[in-house]
Amino acid sequence: xxxxxxxxxxxxxxxxxxxxxxxxxxxxxxxxxxxxxxxxxxxxxxxxxxxxxxxxxxxxxxxxxxxxxxxxxxxxxxxxxxxxxxxxxxxxxxxxxxxxxxxxxxxxxxxxxxxxxxxxxxxxxxxxxxxxxxxxxxxxxxxxxxxxxxxxxxxxxxxxxxxxxxxxxxxxxxxxxxxxxxxxxxxxxxxxxxxxxxxxxxxxxxxxxxxxxxxxxxxxxxxxxxxxxxxxxxxxxxxxxxxxxxxxxxxxxxxxxxxxxxxxxxxxxxxxxxxxxxxxxxxxxxxxxxxxxxxxxxxxxxxxxxxxxxxxxxxxxxxxxxxxxxxxxxxxxxxxxxxxxxxxxxxxxxxxxxx
Numbered sequence: 001x002x003x004x005x006x007x008x009x010x011x012x013x014x015x016x017x018x019x020x021x022x023x024x025x026x027x028x029x030x031x032x033x034x035x036x037x038x039x040x041x042x043x044x045x046x047x048x049x050x051x052x053x054x055x056x057x058x059x060x061x062x063x064x065x066x067x068x069x070x071x072x073x074x075x076x077x078x079x080x081x082x083x084x085x086x087x088x089x090x091x092x093x094x095x096x097x098x099x100x101x102x103x104x105x106x107x108x109x110x111x112x113x114x115x116x117x118x119x120x121x122x123x124x125x126x127x128x129x130x131x132x133x134x135x136x137x138x139x140x141x142x143x144x145x146x147x148x149x150x151x152x153x154x155x156x157x158x159x160x161x162x163x164x165x166x167x168x169x170x171x172x173x174x175x176x177x178x179x180x181x182x183x184x185x186x187x188x189x190x191x192x193x194x195x196x197x198x199x200x201x202x203x204x205x206x207x208x209x210x211x212x213x214x215x216x217x218x219x220x221x222x223x224x225x226x227x228x229x230x231x232x233x234x235x236x237x238x239x240x241x242x243x244x245x246x247x248x249x250x251x252x253x254x255x256x257x258x259x260x261x262x263x264x265x266x267x268x269x270x271x272x273x274x275x276x277x278x279x280x281x282x283x284x285x286x287x288x289x290x291x292x293x294x295x296x297x298x299x300x301x302x303x304x305x306x307x308x309x310x311x312x313x314x315x316x317x318x319x320x321x322x323x324x325x326x327x328x329x330x331x332x333x334x335x336x337x338x339x340x341x342x343x344x345x346x347x348x349x350x351x352x353x354x355x
Contacts, residue, residue, distance in 0.1 A: 026104030031163035033110035038066025038089035046124035048110035071330025077337035097145040107131035155208035163215035295320035
């Protein structure tokens, strides 16, 4: 390393240590399409990409930005309200050591699952194990740039979000083309997922994660696609919802056990299943007028799976709970995020906007 680069690295390390000493914190986010901020847009062979209009219409410039939504994700809003900087996508070409040190990184990938085999039909996606592997690479990169001590402080003081699991059901267990659908029953599949998740969270703790929030699953059987598969425009898939509830119960117990047994760990489980179910059951009580149809659709042609430039939009996006066949709208995400913060007793320190 030449003198100029060495001086820059030292300066960055000192600035980082001083900043963290004053309470600054960055985020490291692991998840699926509910948290993806653009990683899949760089996976050119992936069949799960939010690269076309009308995705992102209510975010920044209104152009697609990799979020599977019209606006913000739940992780966006939770971080905003906590006063944390929004981390960019891991694959964003502008990412360097300064960006990582001041904003963190988001490894979330549309289609990603707790299990490696989940969403293989999408060709390219990052499973949770792959995301953790990429995080390990980030750590090695930062140690080389700012030194061991500064890097350890960065990762040890970071705020970690993990939000995974829905794809393991929707794009694995519930599809007969996957071997898991006939290799397990509902109970044994949930146990398989939760055992795998526990190993992954232990791995993250071993890599320095001390403050971590795991977002539980919502009522998956009520997303528009699941309703459509039941050939009903109104009824939820009760069997799918029961799988989500079973997963939340077991995953929540694991999070509690890890938080009490792992050294210096503060692991929390964000469970707002019942609140989200109430939004779906009583949309008018929460300011919505539609909780079963996607706002972005191609007329009566369903399912279209993704929003496309040929799709038409509902008249008022703030009145719809669901943006497309899978994902909530910005407004629904905001309510879910606020309720998550309330239940976790996290103080809101900043106001956020739709961009």
